[in-house]
Amino acid sequence: MASLDDLFYPKSLAIVGASTSPLNFGSGFFTIAMEELGYEGKVYYINPKHVGELINGEKIIGSLDEVEGPIDVVYSCIRASLVPELVRQCVRRGDKFIIVFTSGFSELLTNEAIALENELRSIIRGSSTRIVGPNCLGPYNPSMGVGWNTGISEPILKKGNVAFASQSGGHASTLLRIAAGRAIYFTLGLSFGNQIDLNSLDALEYFAQNQDTEVIALYMEDTGSAKGSDFFKALKKITPKKPVIIWKGGQTESGARAAASHTGAMSGSFNMWRSMTKQAGSMIVRNGDEFWDAIHLLATLPKNKWRICKNLGLLIPGGGHSVEGTDAFTQFGFNVPVLTRETQDKIANILPSVNTSVKNPIDLGASGMLETVFFKTLKFMAEDPNVDLVINFQPIDWIAMGEAQFVGVGYSRYAARSYGRLVKKLEKPFIQLSPIFNFDKKTAQVFSTFIEILRQKGIPHFTSMRRLAVALSHLNEYVQFLKHDKK
């Protein structure tokens, strides 16, 4: 059987049903992507109706059989009824992986479609050919230039530390799309659809042994062709080494119904899922925001700073925001403890003016504009024994305003780097809380520069108090699991 290396690091690809129109739904996703992502292996474009025409400078051929020797990854972008014949051909030729983009299988919930899917299963039985999907987008590997482009995903080529797999092609694409705004970078990814052969367990185990992958993220509606018990067993082995963040789709009865007509998934009881995945030490999230946030937090915060964070030190300019932050974090079970007398005195001593609060949340008033006061305060707060974690509240709009009106171009860069210098000196985690109040062009520009530098410095950023609180809860549970697991 083919190693998944051949799937993620293919030397040759074929796109069956390749269209000369880049707008073609299906094959267009892959023909565009291979060109744009710069895939350097051999690509065969196959379509008997367009033989000799050009795609990406390559002549279209009529059949896989014109290619000598097996192909690593074959994409099927043809009608469902034609797929069994193609799979038979792949099996005969010994092609290693066939990505069945084509949908119209068990997710239709009709007897015919389910039978068609079963036929695919039986065709590959005993062969060395493996099916990914159907109803999927296949592998994503930025280092190889392998992936897809649905017009909504922005391929990000930078080398990362997160591997993802998703039963939903849409969620996989959204994850790529959202990555820039959360400064998330990927090692590998996989959209695996209905999982009739290659499944969640295969992806999990492959990612676990991938050296560059530090965080594993899965969107799943069910375990597909993997047995649930095998999946949980593997999960339990992997979580002490790498965090696994799971977004389970189909948590409610109606959601399960939607999942069934999405990937033919048998969602099972969410409560059972929840308790099993938690017991196995994975983080289980309820929606996209939680998913992206947990990935970002774990992928950005350096491992040596993963710790239980219950007692928060908050630096928040303005009384109203201080009250909001205290309410928000407290409602999620966090403490905002009064700082020690010593810390309060240290901070009060460097404050030249009144209209401030030094207990926690700290509000520096107008003195917050004085850089030395600001950074010293953050440091003093981080050194306070009552505090596990420092959170710095600074709407991105204020930084954009600083850049536009006061301090000048480059301020966002300068500010982010200054935080970088600070965190080097801190043992405790430091998190930037920068809500976006006004979503305008200037702010968008400043934002991307700012968060990218923060990421490089190991500083996670959040745009919402509530979302930060939820992500921290996941971190806390995971660290708790790691501690318990070590005993």
Next chain:
Amino acid sequence: MASLDDLFYPKSLAIVGASTSPLNFGSGFFTIAMEELGYEGKVYYINPKHVGELINGEKIIGSLDEVEGPIDVVYSCIRASLVPELVRQCVRRGDKFIIVFTSGFSELLTNEAIALENELRSIIRGSSTRIVGPNCLGPYNPSMGVGWNTGISEPILKKGNVAFASQSGGHASTLLRIAAGRAIYFTLGLSFGNQIDLNSLDALEYFAQNQDTEVIALYMEDTGSAKGSDFFKALKKITPKKPVIIWKGGQTESGARAAASHTGAMSGSFNMWRSMTKQAGSMIVRNGDEFWDAIHLLATLPKNKWRICKNLGLLIPGGGHSVEGTDAFTQFGFNVPVLTRETQDKIANILPSVNTSVKNPIDLGASGMLETVFFKTLKFMAEDPNVDLVINFQPIDWIAMGEAQFVGVGYSRYAARSYGRLVKKLEKPFIQLSPIFNFDKKTAQVFSTFIEILRQKGIPHFTSMRRLAVALSHLNEYVQFLKHDKK
């Protein structure tokens, strides 16, 4: 006693402690704002140390006493210890309102500061002069060009339908800042700080009788100098006519501590607050996001479409997002009912391709690109008796992508106007759910055009399923209250 008309529609202002530096913390907020907002009444700049120098082309004078006759609104931007003397002067002169921007009063929680605040109270007793604050930014009235500019608030001059009052100057400023991104426009606003004289009850009653105000929004830590029972009594009278959205700061013990050192507030039990405000028919929210969302929903959705929305019709491209939407709304107590056989057939009949789902959520697959199919489907869904409300999921990134790559400049405008034409024909509410996956310049630009047209057409927009679910819950509770109240 002065009518609040003189506060919100002042013929003359004075800024005491006016600085020639626009960066001066305090007076700068007001001197810049009056110029930028285009206030056309008379402004007196007062500072004995800078007599004869110019601010906004006006000569600084040495004292209020050089002005003949009473001034409508005097701003105090001088040290706390000097404020009593200024208030005495205002009382003597018969000035109508004094906005005490100055902080350093009861929020310091020291005996001296509390005594100083009590002194202000006793000075105005029996006089016609009223104090706003201390520790506040005063009135905001876009039609008069009255307000403040803290460098983070963007004055929005368009005429609106929302009046706000806030115990926090920061939250008042954030509300102005956030307004553009939520397409919220204001009639009047007030930052009232510690509320030692003019208070939440005054603001509530004034807004209630303001003809252009359709929605009232309050951020409160306590009722200030108003008796709680009076406030609740007034609230009960007003809510059947206008929705009142209240964000209560200091909901937790730690939050209450923060509120005390913010505005000297006595937060009281949040449970009691919650039950009393709910009983009085107001919407009570827990944080900024909820506040802005509820304001946006009530201010945008036309009154004749306010109805109980429990059964949602979802149009969501992509199986993964469909599952997420179904899970998310169901978890908040909403239903995503299967559409009637008739509706399903109507939609199936116009669908040229497979890979679709017509039960609810509806996924049009590739056919969603066909405009007639898309809009007809929305209409059929809205006509289904099982559905109370139609939600259209379309990430703003897809619209930006359409504008940039496929359909051309103007697509966002065109799309928004097409929705406008559709909703004219619909009795039921229609809500646009457009998450922002990638926060880039192009998206930012498209976003602002798009949501502004939607607002004009009476279509609320949301960027998060969870946040929409929370806002709809508030609407439902309010409509329930209105129904019950009528009986």
